[in-house]
Amino acid sequence: MSDIEFHNREKETKEIRSILDSRPTLITFIYGPINSGKTTMVSHLIEELPADYVVFYINLRTKFLASYDDFIESLFEMEMESEGALKKGKETLAELVSSITKVAGIPITKEFLDYVFKDNKPKNAFSYIIKLFMEVKATGKQPVLILDELQKIGDVKVNGSLIYELFNFFIDLTKELHLAHVFVVTSDSLFIERIYNEAMLQGRCRYLRVDDFDEATTVAFLEEHDFTDDEKAAAWNCCGGKPAYLLELIRADDLGREVDRLLRMRAGELKTFLKTLKELGDKVTMKEERYDVSYEKIVCVLKMFSDEEKIDMWSIDEISKYYLVRNNILFLDPDRGIVKPQSWLDLLAIREVIADA
Numbered sequence: 514m515s516d517i518e519f520h521n522r523e524k525e526t527k528e529i530r531s532i533l534d535s536r537p538t539l540i541t542f543i544y545g546p547i548n549s550g551k552t553t554m555v556s557h558l559i560e561e562l563p564a565d566y567v568v569f570y571i572n573l574r575t576k577f578l579a580s581y582d583d584f585i586e587s588l589f590e591m592e593m594e595s596e597g598a599l600k601k602g603k604e605t606l607a608e609l610v611s612s613i614t615k616v617a618g619i620p621i622t623k624e625f626l627d628y629v630f631k632d633n634k635p636k637n638a639f640s641y642i643i644k645l646f647m648e649v650k651a652t653g654k655q656p657v658l659i660l661d662e663l664q665k666i667g668d669v670k671v672n673g674s675l676i677y678e679l680f681n682f683f684i685d686l687t688k689e690l691h692l693a694h695v696f697v698v699t700s701d702s703l704f705i706e707r708i709y710n711e712a713m714l715q716g717r718c719r720y721l722r723v724d725d726f727d728e729a730t731t732v733a734f735l736e737e738h739d740f741t742d743d744e745k746a747a748a749w750n751c752c753g754g755k756p757a758y759l760l761e762l763i764r765a766d767d768l769g770r771e772v773d774r775l776l777r778m779r780a781g782e783l784k785t786f787l788k789t790l791k792e793l794g795d796k797v798t799m800k801e802e803r804y805d806v807s808y809e810k811i812v813c814v815l816k817m818f819s820d821e822e823k824i825d826m827w828s829i830d831e832i833s834k835y836y837l838v839r840n841n842i843l844f845l846d847p848d849r850g851i852v853k854p855q856s857w858l859d860l861l862a863i864r865e866v867i868a869d870a
């Protein structure tokens with residue numbers, strides 16, 4: 514359990530609130546580097562929303578998703594009786610809707626479950642959700658669907674690819690029916706790149722970046738935790754605005770030692786990563802073909818960060834880009850056409866390690 518209070522993310526929260534205030538027309542993809550605070554921001558926003566929004570929030574992170582059935586099970590929240598049997602009580606959608614609490618998975622009763630699971634057809638599940646959302650709307654409330662870590666469904670197949678069925682469903686909910694707001698949250702920037710280049714989503718979605726805190730936000734955050742000016746500077750110079758690292762610094766007894774430890778640890782990981790690649794080599798699969806990863810090219814790409822914080826994503830070869838992003842060293846932002854280290858700490862580690870590579 515975290516004892517650290519949520520630090521307001523004014524700009525991003527405002528953007529989302531203004532989306533929620535208007536009629537649903539586009540799918541919103543919330544993306545950003547690892548551990549930048551996407552899930553925390555979304556969870557906090559949900560708590561603060563007025564009661565006329567009904568949020569269906571599903572986080573796929575901890576779910577095991579190997580098949581279509583796994584996905585459907587993770588989407589729906591079944592009403593259980595105390596003995597673990599499915600509840601039979603609520604027969605109609607109206608009754609079900611009246612029992613919905615503020616945030617939940619998608620509620621379903623046994624009657625509908627049979628229909629939804631029938632014949633492995635995503636269409637059944639989606640038409641049930643549309644009916645449910647219409648019922649919510651009929652009570653004067655606005656449904657909001659949020660899927661966190663959607664990339665986890667990977668290449669699950671149902672006849673075709675499940676992800677395409679889902680995108681069509683999201684387009685239905687937003688652009689066609691204006692029925693629900695749809696937010697997809699992900700920390701996988703290769704997934705965002707795929708989406709960015711997906712023809713069926715052109716003009717049907719928007720991108721909202723939740724990055725590490727900027728300097729002013731970091732300073733304000735650390736101020737809440739009684740950091741002196743020197744301590745704030747030391748924290749910013751080592752970790753930038755990565756909330757997860759800042760938390761470690763806040764909790765540390767000795768700030769200087771913790772800063773050194775974090776940097777030493779990250780540099781060590783990167784050194785091992787490069788040494789392993791140099792000695793054993795590696796391969797990646799892209800577009801169903803296997804390619805060798807070149808140690809020399811990887812070093813060349815990392816050297817570009819010796820005096821830059823971010824680089825043009827078209828200035829590096831696709832295999833190295835894919836490999837470094839897949840291994841969580843670089844973050845790819847297709848919306849701005851850049852790649853940069855996953856954090857300021859990663860940038861420092863890259864600079865340190867690359868000097869003797």
Ligand SMILES: Nc1ncnc2c1ncn2[C@@H]1O[C@H](COP(=O)(O)OP(=O)(O)OP(=O)(O)O)[C@@H](O)[C@H]1O
Pocket residue numbers: 515517518519520521522545546547548549550551552553554699700756757760
């Ligand atoms: N605004 C904030 N105020 C205080 N702490 C925060 C804030 N945002 C994030 N954190 C803390 O930083 C850590 C990482 O946040 P979170 O899990 O939300 O990031 P994420 O971007 O969803 O990560 P991932 O990339 O793994 O999905 C958490 O421990 C969280 O408590």
Ligand SMILES: [Mg+2]
Pocket residue numbers: 551552553661700
């Ligand atoms: Mg998250």
